[in-house]
Amino acid sequence: MTFPSSNPSPSDEAPAPEQTPGSLTSPVLVGADDGVIDALPAEPQPQPQTMRRVRRAGWELMQTLILAALIFLAVRAMAQNFRVEGSSMEPGLHDGQYLLVNKAVYFEINLEKVANYLPFIDGGDEPRKVLFRSPKRGDVVVFRYPKDPDRNFIKRVIAVPGDSVRIVNGVVFVNDIKLDEPYIDETPNYDFAEQVVPARSYFVLGDNRSNSFDSHAWGFVPKENIIGQAVFSYWPFEELGGVGNTEINLGFIRISLP
Template sequence: MNKSLGAEIKDWIISIVIAVVLALFIRHFIVELYLVDGPSMEPTLENHERLVVNKFVYRFREPKKGEVLIFQYPKDPSRDFIKRVIALPGDTIEIKNGHVFVNGKLQNEPYILSQTKGDYPLTTIPAGHIFVMGDNRNNSEDSRFPDVGFVPFNLIRGKAVLVFWPLNEIHSLP
């Protein structure tokens, strides 16, 4: 027995509405795709690579040192930045003679392009905030600059987990 044309159209509309609602739910709460714009995370991430970002992981835990994440630019929340977590709430950070120290310990950073230029005074990260830096330290607007500063948890969008484009560069992020 064939369905009437009206019933078939109704089934299609219901299916499309369910698919759209699911897609919006997934994009808003679970994963989102992002485009890397600029060289600040080279060599880890190249300009124009596309990423999968896990948006729910930080609902269950705080960021960890070394993770690459997306956050809203504090001075213009319509813009997103991607950087690496260097220090957590309560940690101290200092940059001197091109070396980064967290809690007084020299950091091993095999992911950076070159030694960090400039110094940053010994500072304690406030509660509810993180200190972030780009891997391309000398070409990165990050927590060392007043316009970014310490990033509050509420501006974090998610953790970058996978580069999926270009296809020959697919890889997960630590």
């Protein structure tokens, strides 16, 4: 008696996959768990860009903030807005009016202080150098009140260093010349004994003379206390424009030459 063989004949095996010329099949390795592992190296994956983009955005933001801060400080050093409080500068300026003040116009450099950092700079006999110009008669200026520097006042420059100034029956005389003052409405009701304005100091008065707390009451303003010149009114809109800076002309001085 014969029994059929339990071993399959070669003809019973599954046919090998047919390969066409030029085709490739990936070799495989059988692991301990009969898992199939691709033996070809995986293609490199692109590096994640998220952190790089975050760092770049953070750096750009920092640059923008630094630039904005520098611009703000530069503008702040040259100009500043102030609000008028009180009626001492009427009729030209009114309570609640907002003004732009030019802080750069009177800016000066102290070469003695600069020489502390740059020894090759010589301050000379006049170490303070004015960048543009000093306050002149007729300028409307904002300054720190000498007796309380936390308070800011706005007045008009009437006399500059070296000038003699007096007020007689409300009429102002500078260097013995009577001032023509079209910016005031009423003659003040006080006198002021003649004084000479000290160096680096200024005599200032409000345009509303009888209602102004100014140099006739408390003295001169040191140059260091002057913040800047009021140049422009921007609020309210009906007051848009200049603030009444004017030049006080004392006339021509005749000099006889030998």
